[in-house]
Amino acid sequence: MQNTRYLIVGGGMTAAEAAKAIREREPDAAITLVGAESHPPYKRPPLTKKLWSGGEESSIWKGTDELGIDLRLTRRIAGVDLDASRAVDDQGDGYGYEKVLLATGGRPRRLGGRDGEVIYFRTLDDYRRLRGLAGDGTRVVVIGGGFIGTEIAAALTTNGCAVTMVVPEGWLNARLLPEGLGEFVTEYYRERGVEVLTGETVASVEGTTVTTGSGRTLEGDAVVAGLGIVPETELAEAAGLPVENGIVVDEYGRADGRDDVFAAGDVANFPSPVLGGAFRVEHEDHANTHGKVVGSNMAGAGLVYDHLPFFYSDLFDLGYEAVGEVDSRLATIETWEEPNRKGTIAYVDEERRPRGFLLWDVWGKVDAARELIRAAQPIGEQVVV
Numbered sequence: 001m002q003n004t005r006y007l008i009v010g011g012g013m014t015a016a017e018a019a020k021a022i023r024e025r026e027p028d029a030a031i032t033l034v035g036a037e038s039h040p041p042y043k044r045p046p047l048t049k050k051l052w053s054g055g056e057e058s059s060i061w062k063g064t065d066e067l068g069i070d071l072r073l074t075r076r077i078a079g080v081d082l083d084a085s086r087a088v089d090d091q092g093d094g095y096g097y098e099k100v101l102l103a104t105g106g107r108p109r110r111l112g113g114r115d116g117e118v119i120y121f122r123t124l125d126d127y128r129r130l131r132g133l134a135g136d137g138t139r140v141v142v143i144g145g146g147f148i149g150t151e152i153a154a155a156l157t158t159n160g161c162a163v164t165m166v167v168p169e170g171w172l173n174a175r176l177l178p179e180g181l182g183e184f185v186t187e188y189y190r191e192r193g194v195e196v197l198t199g200e201t202v203a204s205v206e207g208t209t210v211t212t213g214s215g216r217t218l219e220g221d222a223v224v225a226g227l228g229i230v231p232e233t234e235l236a237e238a239a240g241l242p243v244e245n246g247i248v249v250d251e252y253g254r255a256d257g258r259d260d261v262f263a264a265g266d267v268a269n270f271p272s273p274v275l276g277g278a279f280r281v282e283h284e285d286h287a288n289t290h291g292k293v294v295g296s297n298m299a300g301a302g303l304v305y306d307h308l309p310f311f312y313s314d315l316f317d318l319g320y321e322a323v324g325e326v327d328s329r330l331a332t333i334e335t336w337e338e339p340n341r342k343g344t345i346a347y348v349d350e351e352r353r354p355r356g357f358l359l360w361d362v363w364g365k366v367d368a369a370r371e372l373i374r375a376a377q378p379i380g381e382q383v384v385v
Helices: 013-025 124-133 147-158 179-191 234-238 284-298 366-375
Strands: 002-009 031-034 070-072 077-081 086-089 094-102 106-108 139-143 162-167 195-198 202-206 209-212 217-219 222-225 229-231 261-263 268-271 310-315 318-324 331-338 342-348 354-360
Touching: 002 013, 013 031, 013 284, 031 094, 077 234, 094 284, 124 222, 139 147, 147 162, 147 179, 147 222, 147 310, 179 195, 179 310, 261 284, 268 284, 284 310, 318 366, 354 366
Parallel strands: 002 031, 002 094, 031 070, 094 261, 139 162, 139 222, 162 195
Antiparallel strands: 077 086, 086 094, 106 229, 202 209, 209 217, 310 318, 318 354, 331 342, 342 354
8 A cells, every 4th residue: 555645547638737836836745646557647639739830749748757745646446445545456456545626537428339440539649550550641530520620631731631420519619609600610620621521420330430320331541539528526426525527526626625635627516616517627727727726725725716818729820729618509709800700709698798618710719718707797789819
């Protein structure tokens, strides 16, 4: 049995930021991080962005090897006894702790049934595998038209691949983009050489051959799926912690009101003092910021997490930043300098108060957008951020 003051379960960006925050407040504390991958924590966004446009792998590491912590890689925590303050990993090793952070993230959604040789794109190893296959003329079927699907399709096309996208919705990024802009982006992808099959499903995958719901056969050299993630809550459920679309935490990141059990990042369902209600967010800014705040709170900081996370995306030559609640089911107010090319979309409630902003080729305005959301004042027919 190894004893440690802080046990961090998970090896992603959230875990790394939590470890850094603890180390800043307690320079000599014993910290143990247990991660399932063989790599130390790294940044995920470059896997669909900069690494495909000349970025170096050396730029992605989070620097946890410089913190003086005990990294236990290629392991999963298999069980936690909250009453005894003990955990055990899948290799049978035990850990006694004073405080534990569950930063278990999520696992990729899968197609179900036989899924052939599908690459469920999530990790550095997934990137390396796909990078090794990609090249001029390589045929790739991308399943899903959301955040990962659109980015990886653009990256592959830019690197010479022939890409076909299978998208069940009516346009790309349908959960984020309002219909008009979504249809523009879909046609833009087609103009860039991507075959986009909207309103289409996957019936089966045999090897790298995809059969669609309409009966079409798509032959590929590789099949990639970007279907979102399912939060890894099994450990928390088995330990008796409250789970509802993630591990339920308070504004300090505490689970079940305990001072010794915390959760953060993709897996945490947290309250938003600004927007009201509970949210679970899967983007980099939240992973980093929530990890930092909750790690600090484990070491006694007492910080309320009231951050409005932002995210960004690169879609060929198109790009955006977004902050707050950006959901295509909300009403929107669009203000364009150039239609579909440069402008701002406000996502509003019934009283026209902004819940979120999509800044389409508008840069450096995230903080200003945050202030408009916090102000919670109704906006008119035009909005200037």
